[in-house]
Amino acid sequence: MFRSWSLTMEAVIATPxxxxxxxxAGVFLSPAVIILLIWSLIPLVxxxxxxxxxxxxxxxxLKGFAGFSNYVYxxxxxxxxxxxxxxxxxxLGVLVISVGGGVLLAVLYDQDFFGRGIARVLVISPFxxxxxxxxxxxxxxxxxxxxxVYSAFMRAIxxxxxxxxxxxxxxxxxxxxxxxxxxxxxxxxxxxxQSLDHEQKEAARMDGAGPIARFRYIILPHLSRAITVVIMxxxxxxxxVFAEIxxxxxxxxxxxxxxxxxxxxxxxxxxxxxxxxxxxxxIAIIIANIIAAFxxxxxxxxxxx
Amino acid sequence: MARKTQxxxxxxxxxxxxxxxxWIFFPIFWMVLTGFKTEMDAISTPPHLIFHPTLQxxxxxxxxxxxxxxxxxxxxxxxxxxxxxxxxxVPAAYSMAFFPGKRTRxxxxxxxxxxxxxxxxxxxxxxxxxxxxxLLDTIIGLGIINLLTNLPIIVWMLYTFFKEVPVPILxxxxxxxxxxxxxxxxxxxxxxxxxxxSTALLSLILCxxxxxxxxxxxxxxxxxxxxFIASFSSPEGLFFAKLSAASTLAVAPxxxxxxxxxxxxxxxxxxxxxx
Numbered sequence: 001m002f003r004s005w006s007l008t009m010e011a012v013i014a015t016p017x018x019x020x021x022x023x024x025a026g027v028f029l030s031p032a033v034i035i036l037l038i039w040s041l042i043p044l045v046x047x048x049x050x051x052x053x054x055x056x057x058x059x060x061x062l063k064g065f066a067g068f069s070n071y072v073y074x075x076x077x078x079x080x081x082x083x084x085x086x087x088x089x090x091x092l093g094v095l096v097i098s099v100g101g102g103v104l105l106a107v108l109y110d111q112d113f114f115g116r117g118i119a120r121v122l123v124i125s126p127f128x129x130x131x132x133x134x135x136x137x138x139x140x141x142x143x144x145x146x147x148x149v150y151s152a153f154m155r156a157i158x159x160x161x162x163x164x165x166x167x168x169x170x171x172x173x174x175x176x177x178x179x180x181x182x183x184x185x186x187x188x189x190x191x192x193x194q195s196l197d198h199e200q201k202e203a204a205r206m207d208g209a210g211p212i213a214r215f216r217y218i219i220l221p222h223l224s225r226a227i228t229v230v231i232m233x234x235x236x237x238x239x240x241v242f243a244e245i246x247x248x249x250x251x252x253x254x255x256x257x258x259x260x261x262x263x264x265x266x267x268x269x270x271x272x273x274x275x276x277x278x279x280x281x282x283i284a285i286i287i288a289n290i291i292a293a294f295x296x297x298x299x300x301x302x303x304x305x
Numbered sequence: 306m307a308r309k310t311q312x313x314x315x316x317x318x319x320x321x322x323x324x325x326x327x328w329i330f331f332p333i334f335w336m337v338l339t340g341f342k343t344e345m346d347a348i349s350t351p352p353h354l355i356f357h358p359t360l361q362x363x364x365x366x367x368x369x370x371x372x373x374x375x376x377x378x379x380x381x382x383x384x385x386x387x388x389x390x391x392x393x394x395v396p397a398a399y400s401m402a403f404f405p406g407k408r409t410r411x412x413x414x415x416x417x418x419x420x421x422x423x424x425x426x427x428x429x430x431x432x433x434x435x436x437x438x439x440l441l442d443t444i445i446g447l448g449i450i451n452l453l454t455n456l457p458i459i460v461w462m463l464y465t466f467f468k469e470v471p472v473p474i475l476x477x478x479x480x481x482x483x484x485x486x487x488x489x490x491x492x493x494x495x496x497x498x499x500x501x502x503s504t505a506l507l508s509l510i511l512c513x514x515x516x517x518x519x520x521x522x523x524x525x526x527x528x529x530x531x532x533f534i535a536s537f538s539s540p541e542g543l544f545f546a547k548l549s550a551a552s553t554l555a556v557a558p559x560x561x562x563x564x565x566x567x568x569x570x571x572x573x574x575x576x577x578x579x580x
Contacts, residue, residue, distance in 0.1 A: 028396035028485070032460060033412065035393065039453045040419040046430035105325065113319035119326035121564055125333055128563035130514035132534040133552045137332050139538075140545055141339060147348045147545065149335060156351065183329070191571045240423045243516035243531070247538040261425040261517070268429050269521065281426040288423045 044285070050278035057272035070279035079255045080280070083263040084287070090174055090259055091238040091291065097178040098234060099227060102185025107219060109186070110193045120190070127183040131243035138176045139165060139248045169249045169257035176244050181237075185230045192226035193219065239288050260284045333556075339549035347545035362550035370533070372554060379529040382444050383512035386451035387505050390459045393452075395501070398463035399489055403475060413464065416457040424454070424517050435522055444527045447519060451512045458511075459504055466500025467493070503569035506562070510570075513559045530555040 054066040074080050109120050126134065142148050143164045151161035164172040196219065204214050242261045245251055251258035251266065258266075264284065268277030339347050341358040366372050401409045431450070432441070440446030470493060478492040494501065519531045534555050537548045563570070 028400040029412070032393045032397035032416075032456060035453070036416055036419050036456060043427035043430040043434075046433075047427055050429055108318070108322055108325070111315075111318045111322070113315055113322050115319075116322060119322050121567070122326040122330035124567060125330055125560060125564070128510065128514070128560045129333065129556050130531050130534070130559075131516045132520075132531045132538075133336075133556050134332075136534060136537055136548060137336050137552060140548060141335055142332055147350060147352075149331075149352055152351045179329070179332070187567060187571055236420060240425055240517060242425070243520060243535065246520060247535050261423070264425045264428060265521065268432070274429055274433070278429050281423075281429060284423045285426040288426070 047278045047281045047285075050274050051282050053275050053278075055274040055278075057274060066275055070275045071283075074276060074279050074283065079258065079263065082255050083258045083260050086170055086257065087239065087259040087261075087287070088291070089170065090177065090241055091235060093174045094178045094181055094238050095231060095234060097174075098182040098185040099230060101178075101182050102189045102230065103220070103223060103227070105182070105186045106189035106193045106223075107215065109190055124183040124187045126179050127181070127187065129180065131180065132247050134180055135176060135244040135247040138172075138179070143172065165249055166253060169253060173241075173244055173248060173257050176248070177238070177241055180244075181234055184234065188230050189223060189226050192223050196222050235291065239284075239291065260287065333560075336549045336556075337553050339545055340553045342546045342549075344544055344546045347549070362546040363554070365547050366551045366554060370551060372533075372551070375528060375530045375533040376554075378444055378527055379513060379531075382448045382451065382527070382529055383509050385444070385448035386455060386512050387508040389448070389452045390456045390508060391463075391501070391505060394456060394459040394463050394504075395489065395494075397460050398467050399493060401460075402464050402467035402470075403472065413461065416460055420454065420457040428521060432521065442523045442526045442528075447522055447527055447529070450518045450522065451515055454515075454518075455508050455511055459508055462504040462507070463497075463501065466497050466504070469500070470496050499569065500572070503566065503572055506566050507570055510559055510563060 051070055052066055052068075054062045054064055054069075056062050105123065109116060109123065113119075129137075140148070142150050145151055145161050145163040145166075148161075150164075154161045162168075201214060201218060204218055209217070240261045241259060242265065245257055245259060245262045246265075249257045251262045255263075260280065261284070264277050264280040267273050267280060338354075340362055341360070342353075342356055343359055343361060346353055346356045401413060435441040435446050438446075440449070474496065475488060475492055478488050483491060513529075514531065515529075516531045516535075519529050520535055523529065523532055534552055537551065
């Protein structure tokens with residue numbers, strides 16, 4: 001199921017073979033393997049099982065095998081398609097912003113300027129802020145239509161303040177999440193840029209390569225591995241963005257900012273529909289794999305080049 | 306570099322670099338600032354940059370909000386999860402780094418793949434299991450979940466760091482009659498200590514900031530700081546100064562922690578793909 005992911009990880013981490021020696025150390029490995037096996041299999045099997053059951057916590061009379069009805073109900077629900085679209089948009093949008101911006105900022109903060117060490121620390125700071133705090137921070141202090149700093153700024157330049165979360169809920173959530181993950185990309189990519197051989201850059205400059213050519217032919221190829229790592233780690237987290245939505249919009253207005261994670265949560269813990277929520281869970285797992293496979297193909301090509 | 310950098314581009318770069326940095330950092334700065342305002346100052350329009358600082362909001366948070374209870378939960382849960390994951394992860398990484406077999410690479414990749422399982426996909430059974438085992442809303446329950454979700458990443462990082470330890474040193478220890486446990490505890494651990502430290506660091510940060518399971522599996526008893534702050538999303542959130550003070554308190558320890566350890570973090574986070 002996770003084959004495609006595995007392939008990239010192999011491409012990213014080329015493990016040099018060590019001399020094989022007598023093992024017998026399996027006993028050290030097994031506790032971790034067993035506990036992860038339990039963790040990865042039992043909930044998965046249970047989710048699959050529940051997804052074919054009529055199971056609602058508030059209606060004990062409704063019981064028994066449901067066939068595919070939970071899936072049919074979910075897949076024909078417009079809310080579900082909307083949530084699916086939002087999930088994909090959120091992942092792709094934040095990836096584009098954080099990787100694109102991350103590369104540019106990594107190059108910027110590799111340059112020598114006054115106080116660059118402090119500037120770097122400031123830039124990576126949002127990564128350490130917990131999601132619930134950053135969501136509330138943006139919702140109230142920054143974007144509040146009356147008291148927010150951004151609203152005050154818009155009034156100051158003669159514009160009408162916008163209630164961002166009400167009118168552009170998904171874009172605003174995307175922006176908040178990007179604010180959290182751009183610093184992560186900068187942190188990783190900056191380290192990669194710094195590991196680039198200065199001699200090489202210098203040589204290219206001597207040969208008459210302009211800044212853009214140097215960026216395109218020397219820096220960018222050098223960064224491809226680090227970019228792959230950033231995309232993979234971020235995708236893991238972005239597929240399941242939850243707190244930012246729960247705290248700012250609760251998925252609304254309507255389902256305008258509901259992603260799969262939030263939809264399943266509201267089905268399971270707010271509507272007590274265990275069967276339906278489990279069907280959603282199974283679909284989320286399948287989608288995670290499709291997106292992973294899709295991403296990985298693009299990334300793998302980049303790695304070979 | 307031997308070449309002298311020209312002054313003008315350097316100043317321009319500095320201006321751009323600082324402008325971007327300040328813009329990105331601004332929300333955090335504003336949060337800290339608002340925490341020292343009165344509620345009236347906090348919602349003044351246009352916002353004041355100059356005001357009489359007060360500790361009233363901090364006082365309120367400590368007095369009314371039981372801040373220490375949530376902090377205690379967070380610290381205990383993070384330490385439990387990180388300690389447990391290291392306890393399981395160190396022997397596993399040792400075994401894979403120094404006794405690689407045919408299935409080692411497959412095992413590593415499989416471990417990481419368990420991390421890619423979306424938590425929402427298994428929310429329902431985990432919730433129901435936690436409920437029936439009375440682990441719902443307990444520090445142990447949340448700690449176990451964090452342990453499990455972080456274990457793959459921890460094993461990977463430890464594996465990467467252990468690979469850098471020269472094998473002959475371990476062999477020398479074995480020649481001197483060290484058994485497996487001594488080999489790990491006396492020889493390997495001191496050598497790999499920086500790597501283990503950065504692994505533990507990342508795990509602590511991930512636990513501290515984890516929100517999904519915290520919001521879904523805890524309510525009042527074992528709620529960590531992430532859930533505490535989320536409770537401000539109710540209309541209570543309109544107390545901007547109090548919200549800011551509470552948020553600052555929730556974020557500050559891990560933020561300062563992160564500032565001082567960013568280099569070690571990168572080393573671990575990239576699984577050795579970036580030198």
